[in-house]
Amino acid sequence: MSSDQIVTEAQRDYRLLSVVIPCFNEQDNLLPVVEAIAKHTQAFSGKLEIVLVDDGSTDATWKRISELATDREDIKALKFSRNFGKEAAIAAGLSKAEGDIVILMDADLQHPPELIPRLIERWQQGDVEIVEGVKRSRGEESKIKEMLSRFFYFTFGKLAGLNVQNASDFKLLTRMAVDAWGDLPERNLFFRWMSVWIGYPRAEIYFSVTERLHGESGWSYLQLTKLALSALTAYSSAPLRLVALIGILFGVFAAILIIETLFNYFSGQAVSGFTTVIILLLIVGAAILFGLAIVGEYIARIYDEIKGRPRYLIEKTLDDE
DSSP: OOOHHHOOOOOOSEEEEEEEEESSTTTTHHHHHHHHHHHHHHTTTSSSEEEEEESSSSSSSSHHHHHHHHHHHHEEEESSOOOOHHHHHHHHHHHHHOOOHHHHHHHHSSGGGGHHHHHHHHHHHHHHHHHHEEEOOOTTOOHHHHHHHHHHHHHHHHHSSSSSSTTSEEEEEHHHHHHHHOOOOSSSOHHHHHHHHOOOOOEEEEEEOOOOOSSOOOOOHHHHHHHHHHHHHOOOOHHHHHHHHHHHHHHHHHHHHOOOHHHHHHTOOOOOOOOHHHHHHHHHHHHHHHHHHHHHHHHHHHHHHHOOOOOOOEEEOOOOO
C-alpha cells in the first residue's frame, strides 16, 4: 500500500515532522535516505525537517550533508568535534528537532522510510505518545549476534525491571515524549531503555530489516559488549546485589566445610587437605575479583556523571537560519 493510500485528508493534522538521523561514515547512504523520506512524507500537509547528526565521520559524510543542505531547505545538521557514539548523536538530534512529532531512524535504510506513514497513522489514532518500530526479522544479521542480542535484552529487562525486548531506535515520539526524555540528565545514555522508562503509552509497528544499501555496520562485537556493559551498570543495581548473593553462597559453603572439618578433627579422621585449600583459595579469589570488577564498573559510571562533562561537542551546524 502506498503512502498516498494510507493517509487521508482528515489525518493530516500535525504542523511539523522532524526526522532525526545519526550518521557515522554514511556518505553513500545520505542522498537515498533523504529522498526516500521526502517521498514518503509528501502526502502529509505538515512541514518536514530532517536533522542529520555527523558523529565524527572519517569519510565524506559532512561534505554530502553540506551539499544536501545547499539543495534542500528542510535539512538541519550538526557535526560533532569527534566520534561521541550513536547515543550522543541521538541526544543531539532530539535536542535540535522542533517537530510536533519526531521520528528517529538510521541512515542505512535498514529502517524502511516507507514505514513512516504507518508510524504517523498509528500515532494519529490518538491513544499513544510513542510508536515503536519492532523488527519482525533481523535481516542479514548473524545468528550469533541475534542470539546475543536477544539474551542481552531479556537479561537487561529482568535486571532493569522494564520490558525492552522489542525496543528499537526506529520510533516516533510526540513532543511531550521528546521533552520528557530530554529532562533525563544522565550522561551514560541508552536511548531504548530511557524511552521505555518515561512510561508513556506506546504502540508497535512491525517491519523486516533489509540489507544495508551501502557500507557495513559500524558495530563490532567489542563495541556491542561495551554498550551492553554500560547499559547494565547504568540502569540497574542488580549486579551489585549479585555480589552480595555470591558472598552469602560462599558463606554457606564455608560454614559447611567448617562443620565437616571440625567433625573430622574430633572424630580422629582429619587428613591432609592441601589440594582442597588451594582450590578454595582460587575460587574465593576469583569471586572477590569478580565482585571488585562489578563495583569498579559502578564507580566508573559515578565518576563519569560527577565530572559533569557535556554529552557531546558540536563543531559545526547547518540549518535554515
